[in-house]
Amino acid sequence: MRVALLPEVTAFLKRQHGHFIDGQPREGTGAERIEVINPSDDQPIATVATATSSDIEAAVASSLSAFNSSWRHTLPAQRAEVLYRLADLLEQHREALAQLETLQSGKLISLARNFEITTAAAFLRHYAGAATRITGETITPSIPSFGEERYTAFTRREPLGVVVGIVPWNFSIMIAVWKFASALATGCTAIIKSSEFTPLTMLRIAEIALDAGVPAGVLNVINGKGEAGSALISHQDVAKVSFTGSVPTGIAVGTQALQSRLTRFTLELGGKNAAGFLPDCPIDKIIDGIFESGFINQGQICAAAERFYVPQPLLDDVLTGIKQRLEQLQPGDPLDEQADYGPVANRAHLEKLNAAFAKARQEGDQVITGGHVLDRPGCYVAPTIIRAHSPNASLLHEETFGPVGTFIGYDTEQQLIEAMNAGPYGLSASLWTNNLSKALQLIPQINAGTLWVNMHTLLDPAVPFGGIKSSGMGREFGDEFINDYTELKSVLVRY
Ligand code: NAD
Numbered sequence: 001m002r003v004a005l006l007p008e009v010t011a012f013l014k015r016q017h018g019h020f021i022d023g024q025p026r027e028g029t030g031a032e033r034i035e036v037i038n039p040s041d042d043q044p045i046a047t048v049a050t051a052t053s054s055d056i057e058a059a060v061a062s063s064l065s066a067f068n069s070s071w072r073h074t075l076p077a078q079r080a081e082v083l084y085r086l087a088d089l090l091e092q093h094r095e096a097l098a099q100l101e102t103l104q105s106g107k108l109i110s111l112a113r114n115f116e117i118t119t120a121a122a123f124l125r126h127y128a129g130a131a132t133r134i135t136g137e138t139i140t141p142s143i144p145s146f147g148e149e150r151y152t153a154f155t156r157r158e159p160l161g162v163v164v165g166i167v168p169w170n171f172s173i174m175i176a177v178w179k180f181a182s183a184l185a186t187g188c189t190a191i192i193k194s195s196e197f198t199p200l201t202m203l204r205i206a207e208i209a210l211d212a213g214v215p216a217g218v219l220n221v222i223n224g225k226g227e228a229g230s231a232l233i234s235h236q237d238v239a240k241v242s243f244t245g246s247v248p249t250g251i252a253v254g255t256q257a258l259q260s261r262l263t264r265f266t267l268e269l270g271g272k273n274a275a276g277f278l279p280d281c282p283i284d285k286i287i288d289g290i291f292e293s294g295f296i297n298q299g300q301i302c303a304a305a306e307r308f309y310v311p312q313p314l315l316d317d318v319l320t321g322i323k324q325r326l327e328q329l330q331p332g333d334p335l336d337e338q339a340d341y342g343p344v345a346n347r348a349h350l351e352k353l354n355a356a357f358a359k360a361r362q363e364g365d366q367v368i369t370g371g372h373v374l375d376r377p378g379c380y381v382a383p384t385i386i387r388a389h390s391p392n393a394s395l396l397h398e399e400t401f402g403p404v405g406t407f408i409g410y411d412t413e414q415q416l417i418e419a420m421n422a423g424p425y426g427l428s429a430s431l432w433t434n435n436l437s438k439a440l441q442l443i444p445q446i447n448a449g450t451l452w453v454n455m456h457t458l459l460d461p462a463v464p465f466g467g468i469k470s471s472g473m474g475r476e477f478g479d480e481f482i483n484d485y486t487e488l489k490s491v492l493v494r495y
Helices: 007-014 053-069 076-092 094-105 109-133 174-186 200-212 226-233 247-261 283-294 312-327 347-363 413-421 436-445 481-485
Strands: 019-021 024-026 033-038 043-049 151-159 162-166 189-193 219-222 238-244 264-268 273-277 305-311 366-369 384-387 404-410 428-432 450-453 486-494
Touching (some): 007 200, 033 094, 053 189, 053 219, 053 226, 076 094, 094 109, 151 481, 162 174, 162 226, 174 189, 174 238, 174 481, 200 219, 226 238, 226 247, 238 247, 273 283, 273 413, 283 305, 283 404, 283 428, 305 312, 312 366, 347 366, 347 404, 404 413, 413 436, 481 486
Parallel strands (some): 162 189, 162 238, 305 404, 384 404
Antiparallel strands (some): 019 024, 019 219, 033 043, 151 486
């Protein structure tokens, strides 16, 4: 049964959408608009304005003013209180936000409700708690004293200022929360630039944040394509950019930030994450593991596994098992609670996946199941399993960010380690075994920012997350993020 849209969602969709600046929805000053398309039927659901330079100027001026006049001076516990209230309100608005997210991204409604909103609230509460854990150090200097004087020194962590969060389309709420909650907890103000494919949810969340007590200007939202993000990065009053998205865009963002005024930046980028199954793994556990690692949200999870390494003698059985499992999935309208497989998030992404399938076939990979677009309206791509023709197959090295698992067998542990470490990325990886000693021996040898054992993709707010190699710079979550949103000031005192 398709979920009936709440009246507040229907009413929200009818509004003239633009940005959210200084505590108010703004229609924007330009004429250019972006159509927001529901990927489950290719139908437009709303339009949103593209930011002009005067919209950008207004957002940054509002954020800077809010930073200087109030937010940087609030007590940590006051900032925490506001973020805790926002977490509660997100949960109260769960259904409406989940419906909006499903409409704009194609995410299954169950995942939007029970994962995206629940997780976003959990992250908000984590960042709220961190607001009161921002500390410096005291240091006893060793410089000699020639008279009676003494010295002491201490460090302070001070908020950077206006932080721009640029986010992708796969989790439009949760990833934006990572950015703005980090900023608000540390005393920075935030401007979120949503993805042009999923611009609606943050506009609503900014309104809810106002109700939670986030003062006007502390959280602004700008819409538009890459140009809007780029204009924000080059603004002289922006102190930091926190970016999540693809590697090429991330490199452009980092380069521009450096060239602007050494603007601080952190990058959470793409990956080609590996899952390695050791010979002791039972076949049914391997099949469950592959499904969990690679196919939730149609594979559109940055940390999801896309490369699967299986002991050579098990490979045929594993491919047969996962093929059967994927062929049972029921594609449907993501607003239908019975559907267990939805569309990919937009048509451009579908075309990229189609091109990847064509390349794989051309190179000689074997398509075990899928490898095509589904014959129905909307952006549906069959869940796909590919057997790579060689370790050099493009699909073992190039991110698809879709429901595509590429498999190859291995013979020795050394081969497994080398294969998992191959390529430019290092966001995440997983090892699957019941042999704890073996897992502990292998953990230091696998190059990834996050390594799971017997699971994949679980993110916890208390556990730092970020990529190594080309998968990014910096860490989110834990208390690690604090260093990236604050500047360290050293104070030396003679007394
Ligand atoms: P993308 O890089 O195309 O776009 C991301 C954001 O950057 C969008 O808001 C876009 O408008 C903006 N943008 C584009 N060009 C820009 C420019 N020159 N300057 C400033 N902003 C610009 O990525 P996408 O297609 O939206 O998302 C998919 C990618 O994101 C995948 O590679 C995926 O792995 C990655 N991702 C990474 C993580 C992580 O935590 N590491 C999480 C989710 C997604």
